[in-house]
Amino acid sequence: MAASSSIPGPQPVSKAALEAKLAEFDNIPLFMKSLPTDDTEDVALAALQSLAHDGTPDEVAGNFKEQGNEYFKGKRYREALGFYTQGVDAKPDDPVLHEALLCNRAACNLELKNFGSVLRDCSKALTLNPKSSKAFYRSASALVALDRVEEALDCCDRCLAFDVENKGVLQLRERAVKVKAEKDRREREKAERLRKEQEAQRRLDIAFRERNLISLPKADGSSNPYAPHFDPEDPTGSTLIIPVFFLYPQHATSDVIPEFVEDTPFALHLQAMFPPQAPAPEWDRKGEYVDGQLVVYAMTHRKRLLKVGKKMSLRDVCKAAKAKEGEKRDGLEVKDGCVTFVVVPKGEVEAKWVEEFKKTREA
Missing domain, CATH: 1.25.40.10 (Tetratricopeptide repeat domain)
Structure with missing residues (x-):
């Protein structure tokens, strides 16, 4: 019986070794890709x-x-x-x-x-x-x-x-x-989008002036996804929908109503958010935020404080924010696309907050 052969076959070469071998060819004149100029x-x-x-x-x-x-x-x-x-x-x-x-x-x-x-x-x-x-x-x-x-x-x-x-x-x-x-089509579509955006902004600017709304420049880095717009369900195209923040100052927290229809009374939102039968929010440990025991305040651009009645709508508050005859323009501020209102419990908490607001205004 013949002895088995132990001659090794081809061995695998590492990638680095292969690249090094190929690089050596660049130094052999016959295989050079280009001649050195030096x-x-x-x-x-x-x-x-x-x-x-x-x-x-x-x-x-x-x-x-x-x-x-x-x-x-x-x-x-x-x-x-x-x-x-x-x-x-x-x-x-x-x-x-x-x-x-x-x-x-x-x-x-x-x-x-x-x-x-x-x-x-x-x-x-x-x-x-x-x-x-x-x-x-x-x-x-x-x-x-x-x-x-x-x-x-x-x-x-x-x-x-x-x-x-x-x-x-x-x-x-x-x-x-x-x-x-295709380029012309894209440019036409872009121009049409721009025209519609400009027209929508023009209509919005007019609506703001009519409602005594004062838009403030957006803060750097603002990422608020909400923005005022006209109600698409209104056939007249004249009803405004505005995002609204409800601030609860003694708890340093807030809620946002992304689509507050301007003709809706504040009372309807308070009833939906703080019904008497529902458990209190986690942050309201004393159970003070209950519909019927709350009051809403609006602050104007010139630091006037307006108390919002239960039956008042957002449009009503906008009218009330108008400056008196002969005074500088006033109204509700729209900051980062939202109008802000303060909601506090009636009584002691309300009185304390109003007093602090007046001190801040006078400072």
Whole structure:
């Protein structure tokens, strides 16, 4: 019976080791992606450098162009870009060759999404040849990518004026037309939204003035999701809905009524929030907040204190907040989209709070 072989098979190589091995190839002249521009003591490298730059500017540029083409075919656009750049830097005398290098470099930058570089090279190419279809095509492609579709269409039309049947340009123009149509649609919708928002704000401003509501600038970082608006269920479109804060000062807490219809009496909200049969809120340990035992106060912009009657609606309070004849404008403040009212138990708590408010106003 033959002895079993112990010869090991191929061993796996780590990713780091593999990358190190591949990097070594960059130092072997035959496998170099591009030649170093600095002087070198390596005889083989020095010979390759000399060979690459040996000849007339057109010959040198042509060699770099061919090398760039090979890398471009392999979709190695960055390496191709380097060779085309060296070709341009060789300053060829042949305008056709110079134009080709610029257009080819633009093609690389188009793939790499360097659209500004595409436009610069194509502009130079068109200076050399005003009828460069490739330069027009690549310019238009970059402009479409930058959403500058009107300019892209202009490029296509200029090209088609002398190259009528250029399929690539025709297809690109068709695409640009579709992009422009979509862009125009978005802009129309945006303009219509803006118009409606401005109209809604104008109507709201008028409604505020009619109701003696004074809107304060929003605080930085304010994220209140509520905002005054007209009641969509009102066919006349004249009833205002305003978010309202109820503050309970002795407990440093509050409630928000996000949609307080201006014609609704305050009593209805108090009945719903503090019914006598329901358990008291957690923060009301003394059980003081019960409908029938509460009073509501409004504070105007000029620090007047208005006591809100049970049957009064928000619209009624707005009317009561109006300044007297000959006095400066006054009204209820709308801060961060809300109007604030204070709710306190009748009696001692109410008297204490009113006294503290008057001291604050006088300070």
